Amino acid sequence: MSSDKLLASHWNQVAANWQTSGYSNPILAAHKRSVYAQLMLECCGQAAPALALKTDLFAEAFSEEEFLSSLTWSGSIVGIDISNAIAATARETCRARGVYLKGYVTCDVSRLPFRNGCCDLVLSDSTLDHLPTRDDILAATAELARVLSPGGRLILTLDNPGQITYPPEWLVRLWMRLGLAPYYIGVTLSRRQLRAMFLELGLRIERETAILHYPHPDGLVRGMETLMRRLGRGHLDRLVEHAFHLSERLQNSHLRCLTGRYLAVSGVKEAAD
Numbered sequence: 001m002s003s004d005k006l007l008a009s010h011w012n013q014v015a016a017n018w019q020t021s022g023y024s025n026p027i028l029a030a031h032k033r034s035v036y037a038q039l040m041l042e043c044c045g046q047a048a049p050a051l052a053l054k055t056d057l058f059a060e061a062f063s064e065e066e067f068l069s070s071l072t073w074s075g076s077i078v079g080i081d082i083s084n085a086i087a088a089t090a091r092e093t094c095r096a097r098g099v100y101l102k103g104y105v106t107c108d109v110s111r112l113p114f115r116n117g118c119c120d121l122v123l124s125d126s127t128l129d130h131l132p133t134r135d136d137i138l139a140a141t142a143e144l145a146r147v148l149s150p151g152g153r154l155i156l157t158l159d160n161p162g163q164i165t166y167p168p169e170w171l172v173r174l175w176m177r178l179g180l181a182p183y184y185i186g187v188t189l190s191r192r193q194l195r196a197m198f199l200e201l202g203l204r205i206e207r208e209t210a211i212l213h214y215p216h217p218d219g220l221v222r223g224m225e226t227l228m229r230r231l232g233r234g235h236l237d238r239l240v241e242h243a244f245h246l247s248e249r250l251q252n253s254h255l256r257c258l259t260g261r262y263l264a265v266s267g268v269k270e271a272a273d
């Protein structure tokens with residue numbers, strides 16, 4: 001079976017089992033929504049794109065962490081996912097939330113069924129770090145750049161391997177082999193590799209930063225929030241919110257690439273000569 005079919009099968013299986021393995025963290029979810037909404041504002045301003053592409057619909061399908069509902073131009077977005085189950089669930093969940101995207105397409109991010117230069121904007125939030133190899137990341141990003149119009153913008157976030165709590169690759173592989181990871185965790189790129197990839201693909205970097213400043217493992221942070229909410233019975237929620245808000249101030253410090261969970265880069269496609 002080809003790698004894309006294997007990945008599609010994996011994510012279909014994750015979707016089928018997610019109702020029993022999922023978890024809810026409303027305070028962290030609200031924080032993530034606000035951080036991504038602010039990133040969109042800083043990179044795109046208030047102007048609505050004629051057509052935008054959003055990779056990966058897992059959050060839209062199953063999570064309170066989706067940020068498309070905070071965008072006034074969500075109706076210009078076509079969402080894609082390699083899993084037909086996730087894409088279908090995302091459509092239902094978004095409609096229930098009053099979010100109506102322009103379309104939902106099941107496809108491989110490395111083989112987009114769209115013509116060259118058709119999109120003004122591409123949003124790819126922690127999608128490509130679920131691919132098996134760094135060559136896969138480059139191939140997928142090349143596809144995203146292909147569908148961008150000249151002057152169009154790609155906003156990409158990836159796991160930050162430079163964060164001080166980021167686990168070594170062997171530990172991630174062991175975690176998955178033991179069946180402790182809820183879904184496949186791929187490789188990622190360093191800040192230097194990410195910059196080099198953008199430049200190689202003709203994407204002029206406008207902004208780069210690191211976002212969501214809390215430690216690995218993700219389950220520890222989620223567990224701490226759940227514990228605080230249960231023990232405090234709502235009275236400690238503001239304290240938890242404030243802690244997340246304070247941590248995000250590290251984005252404006254020289255330490256941001258040591259503390260941010262994700263690298264975030266915005267690049268503009270150069271016009272052809």
